[in-house]
Amino acid sequence: MKLKLCVSNTDVLLSTLSAIQPLRKLCVLRFTPVHLCIISMALNEPQAWCKISQEVFPLYEVESIRDNVLCVETNIDPLINALRNFDKSNSDGLSIRLQRRPVANEGPESSKKNRSMAVLSLIYTEHVSMASSRSYSFKIPVKVLKAEIDQGIVEPQLTHAExxxxxxxxxxxxxxxxxxxxxxxxxxxxxxxxxxxxxxxxxxxxxxxxxxxxxxxxxxxxxxxxxxxxxxxxxxxxxxxxxxxxxxxxxxxxxxxxxxxxxxxxxxxxxxxxxxxxxxxxxxxxxxxxxxxxxxxx
Amino acid sequence: MSSHDLVFLATTNALSHISSVLGCIASIGTTAKVTINSHGVHFTAYNDNQTIRVALTLAKSLFTSFILNADHNAQESNTQISVTQDSDQLEESEISLSLDVQLFVESVNIHTSHQTTFGGNNASTNTDKNEIECTFSYQGDGHPFAVIFEDNAILERVEFQTYADQEDFEERFSLDETELVLSTLLSGSLLYDVMKDLKDVNTDALIVYVKDNPIPSNRKLVFISQSEIGHSKHQYPSQKIYLQDLSVWKPQKMNDNLEFNQTISDSLTCYYRFETWAKIFRSFKISNRIKLQKSISGLTSTSLLVRNPHDQSYTGSVIDFRFWENVNDEEIDNLNWEYCYNNTHVEQLVEDDQNIKIIQYALSNNLDPNQITLDDYLKRRETRSHARPQATETPFIILDDNSHKEPEPSTTRRTPAPSTIDIPLFL
Structure with missing residues (x-):
């Protein structure tokens, strides 16, 4: 399981995320070889399905045993905040990676529970002056969704459209x-x-x-x-x-x-x-x- | 729907004017009675406990077309008389209905400004193109009152449920012109400024003091505020441009009747709870002129003339607020009106001019830069407590200010001094 993205222009990502932010915070991010799908859904409530082409990302690498599809659930608020911070900086590249969540005191019973818990790590470097730079790192907790859960998340189909x-x-x-x-x-x-x-x-x-x-x-x-x-x-x-x-x-x-x-x-x-x-x-x-x-x- | 079935059909382009004057109605009551006759469309509303009545007339000239078939209900058919052609015949006929004026105002209040701000292609033609034409139509009792807003792109049709006639309190609010004790013509925006300052000093009770004089510039109109922090006097300027007219009458017993004689030697005082004024004074801002009248019974009328800034030919809409002077029944009634004249206590408040700081009221373009407004005054008090502003010559507005008696004028708000009549105004 591997996720490696690079973002230089946040416009598309930010406008998509902020468009669906009022709907709900908890969203599913599904990385497929061609798209990043951002899915905001709940039972008997409006749903938003967003598709961002991998072309938007200068670097887009997704690897998984499930046909290179990777699916996580997260609160999009910290993600939006991190993207905005990057926007304000004079950095030219933001790298996004999926990492195992660092656990302070790993007991045997918690390790199983935490297997699906991970972090989306966003890192960028700001150039302060010619000689010095400052690195920022945001760690956003995510839950990696299992294949059977991911497959249960399907886009609504209209039985008829007039x-x-x-x-x-x-x-x-x-x-x-x-x-x-x-x-x-x-x-x-x-x-x-x-x-x-x-x-x-x-x-x-x-x-x-x-x-x-x-x-x-x-x-x-x-x-x-x-x-x-x-x-x-x-x-x-x-x-x-x-x-x-x-x-x-x-x-x-x-x-x-x-x-x-x-x-x-x-x-x-x-x-x-x-x-x-x-x-x-x-x-x-x-x-x-x-x-x-x-x-x-x- | 053919015009045959219609009792009333009128079209106007003066939507922003209608929306602003109707807002004044909605600030008082929820349900308004709408009366339509050959003069125009009239709205009447009361506040919840029927202490304030507001009436608004949208004159017929505000409408580009105005058809009233008032006889329709009675005669059923073919006598379709257009008022525009034959106004004499329909002089007395009118129709009335009641509707929720809050909802009505909400609908009429269309903000058209932002329609022109987006998109590049309509920048050149946004003047006439986006003008909204508004049509009122009504089919008679039991039917909704319909309003249609139409511009080049959007057709909006709104139907308001109408109610059977509401209880009418008109009689209680009818002003007997023969029993007037006060009639004065004031500038709307200036009276608004006075009221706003009265509100800012948390006025509880408002005393209006008037005294006529053969020399117009010596006429006196003073608003005296009573509040927790004491008294303040706000003297309305007597120049003709602000105080266009002032008449005071005093009744005299003649046999069993009262005879009203105009007086220049007697001062008149009127006493109000400020909350009534607080409810209505926002409307003063949009008015060009205000006629303030009071009858011997205490019934007070402020009649606002509101012109349409977009149409100079329109004579204006009239908004009339009526309410009562607040006096205890035991203290004063119709037979005990002496109390209102030459009240020594109020005279004292007005005359006690020594050591008084002067605050000027004027329309902004007439403001003398060397004189101070209430805002300046308050700010200066806060920032430079020891350097008090110089008193000026022209008495426009007077605030009680006895703070120099204090050894150290304080910069902070203080609790009132022990109760004397003239508690200094600490701010």
Missing amino acids: VLMKLDRDILPLFRRIERYKRSGYICVTGTNRGRLELSIEEDSRKVQLSWKEFLQVQQLEGETQQQSQFSTQDQDMPHSVQIKLKDWRLGAKLTELCYKVVMIISENHALVLHCILNEDETAEVTYYIGGKIQDQE
């Missing part, structure tokens, strides 16, 4: 406009297969409907269009809605603000997915899954 919509940064005023409605727990997102987008919030004594006047670019879903054409004209604009928690929406809206390109996927009554490309060279992406409110069965 609307795939491309959002660019022009849409942000719409998302900002709805920010002033904070009283309701839920927001309903409706998209039509021709590209209309509408957000609505219903409160006890107020109903709000916000819609984007232009048609957004949509990707036609083949299966869907064929099904529809059986009983209606293809021109008909069918609305598809999903109701999600307002606080989950807000995180999604914030994510959209950070990203370069976003595709919104509506799985009717089931989920809202935001697939975000973080930067122009498309080396990082975040997929944010928000489960829909369970509809009352009538």
Whole structure:
């Protein structure tokens, strides 16, 4: 088991991590030969799946007996702090390594328990002057996940998707406009297969409907269009809605603000997915899954 | 929805103005009664225990279109009269409804500024393009009150649940113009400054002292603060630009009736708990002029004229706060009004001018740099306790300051001295 990374520019890593930081602190970092996946998930809560291409790292070496996949669980807060500190320094390289956790008094019973415990060690050297330099080392405790646990962590699959919509940064005023409605727990997102987008919030004594006047670019879903054409004209604009928690929406809206390109996927009554490309060279992406409110069965 | 079904339909571009004046309503009450007639849209709200009433009128001229089919409910159909064409006929017709004004303000309060700050491509056309047009529509009893905000990109439709008419306390707050004892016209921002200072010195009770004079510059309007730390006097400037008008009346018993005669020889004092003013004075800041009136019964009205800075042709919206003078019923009632005139105790407070430091109030552009404001005064007291600022000639605002009697003026806040009437103001 071996992990050796080098980072010179933290932009991609930091923006990805800080995008998902509000969701939760404990994340899974899965190093595969091509990607670093950062996974933030919990049962019945929104999930974020981030993929950072190994191209981002000047040095990227992962070795393990499991097809060179290495999976650890950690609190991302100290990781973010360490990256920010490195950013502020005038150092030009940060090396990240996985090391065994140093145990002060290793007893026979603790050694077994600690086998999965390790540290992610981040080291960089700052040049103070021509002659002298200062080294910094951060040790972030991680838990190495066993193969069977790692294999249990799978990206959610949508059983159906009705609307795939491309959002660019022009849409942000719409998302900002709805920010002033904070009283309701839920927001309903409706998209039509021709590209209309509408957000609505219903409160006890107020109903709000916000819609984007232009048609957004949509990707036609083949299966869907064929099904529809059986009983209606293809021109008909069918609305598809999903109701999600307002606080989950807000995180999604914030994510959209950070990203370069976003595709919104509506799985009717089931989920809202935001697939975000973080930067122009498309080396990082975040997929944010928000489960829909369970509809009352009538 | 055709305009046929509508009772009311009006459109405006003055969203920021509406949002700022409506904010003044929402600071007082949660539910507002909305009355719409040929003059415009009126909002009325009360605070929880009905001691303050606020009324706001959005004049018809604020709207680019204004259609009121007030007869719709009664006549059901075809007499669709547009007020714009035939205002005489509809002079008396009006509709009313109640809605949650907090929610209403929340919706109307759209911050458009940051819409133009992002993205490079709309930098050139962000002036007209992002102007939001706002439309009010109402279909009558039992229907929601709908507001539509529309700009080039976003269509926002908000529906507010309407309630049956709330209890009306209007009668209690009706000001009898024939029984006025005080009427004065003040500058909004200057009165705001005075109120803010009164709040900063933790005023509990506020005494308003007025005395008319044939020479306008000798008129007197003094706000006297009573608080834990003593009294302070804030003299409102008598120059015409600040104090545009001042009239004091004094009633006289004539048989069974009271006759009100304007007086220049009698001073009038009004007594308020400051918490009432504290609730409303923030609104003074946005107003251009304030008319302060009080009737013999103690009912006080501050009428704020708020112009729309983006539309000079608009005459302005009027916000009217009404509340009561706070006097014990045993001390004074309608028949015992003598108490308000030439009150010797208050006269003493006002006249006792010896050894008084002067703090100036003026609009910032009229401020004499050699004179000191309350801020300067307080700062100087803190930093250089021994070098006291020079008293100046023009009496604008007067703070009681007897600290020179102290052997060593202290730099720290002190507990009040044993209770005499004129407790020096330690800050």
